Every structure is written in C-alpha cells, then in structure tokens.
Amino acid sequence: MRLSASRTLALVILAAVLVCAAAAGAGAWRFHHKNPQAPVVRLDEYVVMGWVGWDSSWYMRIARDGYQYVPGEQSSVAFFPLYPLAIRAVEQLGPDVYQAGVLVTLLCGPLALLLFARWARIRVEDETTALHAGLLLALYPFTFFLYGVMYSDALFLLLVVGAFLLLEKGHLVPAVLLGAVATAARPVAPAVVLGLLARRLEWKRERGERWSVLDFLPVLSALGFVLYVLYLGERFDAPFAFVDAQVGWGQTPGWESWLKLYWFKAVFSPESNAETVLRLCLHALLTLGALALLWPTFRRLGWGYGVFCAVLVGIPALSTKDFMGMGRYLISAFPLFLTLALLLRDHPRVRHGLLAAGAVGLVLFSAAFGLDHYVS
Structure with a gap:
C-alpha cells in the first residue's frame, strides 16, 4: 500500500531525528572521552550532551x-527571551535545564516541518510538490538544529509557519498573535511583520476584496519585539542592547562587514585551516543560493512570501561579517524550499541528488556538533 505524503514525511522526520541523535550522541561520547579523566556518564546522557553546545550555554x-x-562585550541580551522562557517552563516539570532545552526543540522542530508541508499543500495545491518541499527542508543539512539542538530555531520556525498557515486559512487575528509571539524569539521582526502584512493584502486582492483597516493588523505582530526592546530600556537603559552586544562577537556594523572583507581575509589567509575555509565557503554558497531563489519566490509564491524571505535573508546576510551562521538562519526562510521544489519538478535527478547529499550532511553535521565543532 502506498503511504500518504504526510505519513511518508512523518516517517522521514522520525528517521532523521533518530539518526541525527545517534550521530550527535556518538560525537559527544568521542569528545567526552578525549579526556582520560572524564567522569562516567550514563549512556542516555550522551544524547543531551550531543545537542548542547556553543550558544546553548547562553540560553541556559x-x-x-x-x-x-556589558556594553561592547558578549552579553546574553543578544538572545531573545521566548526560548529561554519556554525552557524555564519545561524545567518546572522536572527535567534539568539542558534536558528542558532539548525537549523544547524536539517538540517544536518536527511539528514545524509537518506544518510546513500543510502550508505548502495549500499554496501549490499539489500533494507531491508539497511532499518534495517537506523532504528538501527535512533533509537540509542544517535542519539538525530542529531535531534536538538547544537553540531557538525550531520554536521560531513553528510559530512563523503556524502564523502564515493561519493567514492562508483566513484566520487573521490568530495569525497576528502567533506572529507577535514569534518576534519575541528571534531578532527578525521586520521580516515577520512585512511578510504577514504583504501576504494579507495580497490574499485579499486575490479574492477580489477591498482592503480594510483590519487587514493592517499584522503590524501588531511586532509586539513581541517591542516588548523586549522596552524591557531592555527599562532594565539596562539600552533599548537596542541586543545590537550592541553583537560587537562582542566581532560583528561590527559598517562597510567592512557589508563588503565581507573579513570573509576574504579568512578564506585566503595562509593561517586558516581547511575546516575554517570549507565552513566559510559553504555558508557563503548557501547564502548566494538563497539570494538566487528570492526572485523565483516572488514570481511563484507571491509578494508576501517574497518580501518575508528577502528581509529574513537580507538582514543577516548584510550584517554578518563572514556569512557564518547563514546555513542555520536559512531554515527560517521556509518558502524558499517550496520554491526550490517547484523549480525541480521536472528535474527529479537533481532533486534526488540534493536529498541524498542533504541526508549525508545531516548525519555529518550532527556528529560534528556533538564533537564540539563550530558548525553554524
């Protein structure tokens, strides 16, 4: 019996979660045992250790x-509050802080992927293409961040996909509420606000209906962002402290970052090792690929999703000094994966090749993260 598209995607996601968890756990075991004085750790703890690293300590x-x-230094204000609040809530149920973080991601990530497939099905009215889009996202190498890593990406993606899904179904107020919650999770409020607003106006026009004042409600989805800014102003007298904190990571705004001079220096420096060069080149190539998909997204999915992706990709692409992190940030630009599926409708070999390469990348990146390599 042929499996339905939703069941097929669910099985692929389940397999990806299990395989990636095993790879990350194995990487954590290897990293842990590099130290001959390492204490004995239970086998199940290696899975959590495999998904905790780098920015996870900030959320903790x-x-x-x-x-x-601390002005001008690395500070926790750089990380928006929704994910830590979710961790604190789950922690009250019994898990420790790291287990709670992994559980939040593990609950949100797979659900976000399933909602994405439902959204794609509504947009293109083609179950097969929606499945292909779901597979492209589920097997995108950096999607392992949705399978348990103690980062905020899974929670943000769940909320923003849910917001656009509700918008497509005509549920404006719930969509705005989800959008407002989403803007408290990541510093990309302009993308969420403009994307929801543009899509709502476009949605009304497609139905031959006139705009009303209510159609501009998506502006209120900036509320989560605004509340965080107000909190920072009240607590530290620095409303945009999260921007200033980026200086501590060497992300200084200015023409050197905009022209990616740091990237060129690092890639062509004789002191850079092969891993660093490969990592920087991979993130740069993925960024260029995403930028190349923007115009097809405008044409095939409409101005709402085109604006959302353009701002979501453009903000970090412009502000990052060396493209690092872009591979992970692109997960949130979910309409690009549907655009890619549409472009590959008549190119099954290319699609199969991308899926195979993505699956291998998922496992390798999961193991690398568990080994404490800087992946994204």
Missing part, C-alpha cells in the same frame, strides 16, 4: 539567571 544562563549586559 538566561533560563536560570536572567539577562546580563
């Missing part, structure tokens, strides 16, 4: 101790 500190801010 926020969940436990709240925010701190």
